[in-house]
Structures are given as C-alpha cells and as structure tokens.
Amino acid sequence: MLQKIEFKGVALAPIAGYSDVGMRKVCADRGADMTCTEMVSAKGLVYGSDKTEDLLRTTDSEKIKCVQIFGSEPYYIAKAVEHRALEKFDVIDINMGCPVPKIVRNGEGSALLENIPLAQAVVKAALASDRPVTIKYRIGVTSGKIIARDFAVAMRDAGASALTVHGRTRTQMYSGRADWDVIASVKQAVDIPVFVNGDIVDRASYEKAMEITGCDGAMIARGALGNPKIFSDIKGAEIDGYSLKEDILTHLDVMLEFHSPNFVAANFKKHLAYYCRGMRAHREIKLKAFACRTVEEIREVILSYF
Ligand SMILES: Cc1cc2nc3c(=O)[nH]c(=O)nc-3n(C[C@H](O)[C@H](O)[C@H](O)COP(=O)(O)O)c2cc1C
Incomplete structure (x- = not known):
C-alpha cells in the first residue's frame, strides 16, 4: 500500500548545489510543507558514490521529505529506490525537466519528454519503492511543441502520485516567463495533484499563479535562495522579530x-x-x-x- 501523502501547499524545489540539508531545514522552519533534495543520479546511488549519499542528509524539521533522482534506465531506477540512503524519504521525485546538455545527451532529465514510453517505464520502476512517485518536468522541448498535457496523462497512467510542472520549455532554459496558462491546462487534464513551478517570487506572484492554474500547490526554487522567509510570507504568517x-x-x-x-x-x-x-x-x-x-x-x- 502506498503511503498517503497530501500533496498541497508550498514546497522547496530541488536546486542543484543549493537545496542542501541546511537550506531545507531553514525553509521547513519558515513554512515549506515539502522540501526536495537536489537531483541525485540513480546510477551514482547504485554504484555507491559517497558524494551522492552526502546530498541525502535530512533533519526532522523537514515535514514531507522528497528525494529527487534522475536516470533513464528502469533497471537502475528500481535499484536506486531500494537504496538505504533513500529510506528516510517520504516521496521519490523523478527529474524529467533538466535541460543541461550533458544530462540530456545521456537520455536523462528533459530527454524523457521525447520518449514517453521510456518515461512511463521509469515511473513504473520507481514504484518498486512502495512510496509515492512524483514527476517534475517542463512543458515541452520547444515552444512549437508543448506536450505538457499529454505528458501529464501518461505519467498519471504510469502511476505517478503528483506532478510539478515548470512552465518553461527545455530550449528556454531559464529565460522568458513561465507559462502558467499551460500549467492550468495540465491541472484540468489530470485527477492527481499538480504543483505550479516557475517565477513565484513573493506572495503576490504565488497568489496569481494559484489563481491562474488552480493548482494544488506551488514549488519555489530561485525565490527561496537567500530568502527562507518566502514561505511564511506566502502563507501570510508574520514572524515576530524575524532574524x-x-x-x-x-x-x-x-x-x-x-x-x-x-x-x-x-x-x-x-x-x-x-x-x-x-x-x-x-x-x-x-x-x-x-x-x-x-x-x-x-x-x-x-x-x-x-
Ligand atoms: C541553480 C539551479 C539548480 C537547479 N537544480 C535543479 C534540480 O536539481 N532538479 C530540478 O528538478 N530542477 C532544478 N532546477 C530548476 C528549479 O527547480 C525550478 O524548476 C526552476 O528554477 C523554476 O522555478 P523558479 O522560478 O522558482 O526558480 C534548478 C534551477 C536552478 C536555478
């Protein structure tokens, strides 16, 4: 039986090089409902790299603990999710959005947007963990081919418990604006929780993103860097004498x-x-x-x- 987790609220996104155990703790202290590790390689875990395990420290302050893995080989995904370093995590998230050329060339990250059957096999392999599996992805590879809705349905069909959609394409990298309208269409298309991601930097942008998309929650990356208080701000929770x-x-x-x-x-x-x-x-x-x-x-x- 899959553990029941309520996917809603405001989450700290996976941020390579930043969402370390310290950042996750202070963000959780300031109200983040879920906190994600940076992406770790499924193969790296299987081959026992200490460096990979180092990224997987947690504290009890984190409410819903999410580990993000990346990889494209169902064999390694299934083995990685059984790894003891992942035991303390409540949720396994799979990266299907990373646009970095080295990752994409390996068929990982956003390369999976172009191979839906393989992406589904990856989700099914991760379900071996008996924990909720979530997917974080981009709305497409190029603006000429937005696949966010079809991809959401395929991930739901494969067994994903929730989705996070970054409203940019792979070719956009981090330029332009996140397209919250496309994310709204994803929310309409599936009956599993959806998190909106991209360009949420304060309470006003959070409220706008939630209003436009009707999403169950929001995930924040850059807006939380150097600013853990963004989570309490968004929730309208004043912190007396914040330091x-x-x-x-x-x-x-x-x-x-x-x-x-x-x-x-x-x-x-x-x-x-x-x-x-x-x-x-x-x-x-x-x-x-x-x-x-x-x-x-x-x-x-x-x-x-x-
Ligand atoms: C430095 C940096 C590292 C990132 N690392 C990851 C990662 O490890 N996994 C992932 O899914 N997304 C990663 N992202 C993408 C963010 O999680 C998020 O999707 C993106 O920045 C858009 O959200 P934002 O506007 O709130 O920053 C990274 C982004 C940045 C800027």
Whole structure:
C-alpha cells in the first residue's frame, strides 16, 4: 500500500548545489510543507558514490521529505529506490525537466519528454519503492511543441502520485516567463495533484499563479535562495522579530553537523551571495565571502554584516 501523502501547499524545489540539508531545514522552519533534495543520479546511488549519499542528509524539521533522482534506465531506477540512503524519504521525485546538455545527451532529465514510453517505464520502476512517485518536468522541448498535457496523462497512467510542472520549455532554459496558462491546462487534464513551478517570487506572484492554474500547490526554487522567509510570507504568517541572521547561522550549523568544515566553507559562500541580496553592502559582503578559506571566517562575515 502506498503511503498517503497530501500533496498541497508550498514546497522547496530541488536546486542543484543549493537545496542542501541546511537550506531545507531553514525553509521547513519558515513554512515549506515539502522540501526536495537536489537531483541525485540513480546510477551514482547504485554504484555507491559517497558524494551522492552526502546530498541525502535530512533533519526532522523537514515535514514531507522528497528525494529527487534522475536516470533513464528502469533497471537502475528500481535499484536506486531500494537504496538505504533513500529510506528516510517520504516521496521519490523523478527529474524529467533538466535541460543541461550533458544530462540530456545521456537520455536523462528533459530527454524523457521525447520518449514517453521510456518515461512511463521509469515511473513504473520507481514504484518498486512502495512510496509515492512524483514527476517534475517542463512543458515541452520547444515552444512549437508543448506536450505538457499529454505528458501529464501518461505519467498519471504510469502511476505517478503528483506532478510539478515548470512552465518553461527545455530550449528556454531559464529565460522568458513561465507559462502558467499551460500549467492550468495540465491541472484540468489530470485527477492527481499538480504543483505550479516557475517565477513565484513573493506572495503576490504565488497568489496569481494559484489563481491562474488552480493548482494544488506551488514549488519555489530561485525565490527561496537567500530568502527562507518566502514561505511564511506566502502563507501570510508574520514572524515576530524575524532574524535573517539566525536563519543563516542555523543553515551554517546544520551543514556542519553533516559535512566537513572544508566542504562547508567551500559551499556556503554561494549561499551568502544570495543571503546578502538587496543589502546595501552586498558587493562588499560577496567579496569578503568569496575570500574566506575557513568556516570561522565565514561566520565572522555573517556576524559582522547581518
Ligand atoms: C541553480 C539551479 C539548480 C537547479 N537544480 C535543479 C534540480 O536539481 N532538479 C530540478 O528538478 N530542477 C532544478 N532546477 C530548476 C528549479 O527547480 C525550478 O524548476 C526552476 O528554477 C523554476 O522555478 P523558479 O522560478 O522558482 O526558480 C534548478 C534551477 C536552478 C536555478
């Protein structure tokens, strides 16, 4: 029996290089109903890469824990979902939207948009996990061929429990605007929950996206970078005496619980570059952050500027 999960609310999207265990924790603390790891390779898991497992740390703060895997070979997908590092996750999401050429050349990510029977076989293989399987995908490869509705129906038929639709095509990458009207047509076409994704950056854009699409929930990526409070803002939940500094320090400390100081020092700078967005001293903070060699130096930057 599949575990029953209510797919609704506001979720943190998978963001390669960013949606680490620390970011997922602070976003969950600020109201994210579901939080996703960055994409991890199904094959990487099967062949036991420590680097892959490192991306799969979680904390109890996360409400619905979602792991995103990518791959195009049903054999590896079925083996990957049985991996012990995935045991703590409530949901298995499969990446069918990644536009990066290296991934697409391997037939993975958004390449699956062009091979619906294989995409269905991948979903069926993931169902071996006995957990809800969800799909995150783009509305098509090019603007001349939007396949979002047909793809949604095919994924539902294969056994997907919910869908997240990024309203851009593969060739658009991250340019132009997410097409929420196409996502509305997906919501109309299937009887499983649908999350709208793309260009939700605050409460106003969230409300507009939900109004246009009628979706069950929304997924946010770039709008959450450096801004975990976006989740409470969207929910209209005021946080008394909110302190971004506290969130940044929590993020840093959680990273240190799970990773080596060297890893954290190297990886936290890019988060700081987002955390200081909109601040007057943002250029100076970025320069200082990127010059840091140790976690102590990073902490010093946080304590002196935020
Ligand atoms: C740096 C970066 C890394 C991303 N990594 C992933 C990923 O690992 N898996 C995935 O499905 N989407 C990934 N995405 C796409 C986002 O999840 C999301 O679909 C896209 O950014 C649109 O949403 P947004 O407007 O809220 O950012 C990534 C996006 C960015 C900018």
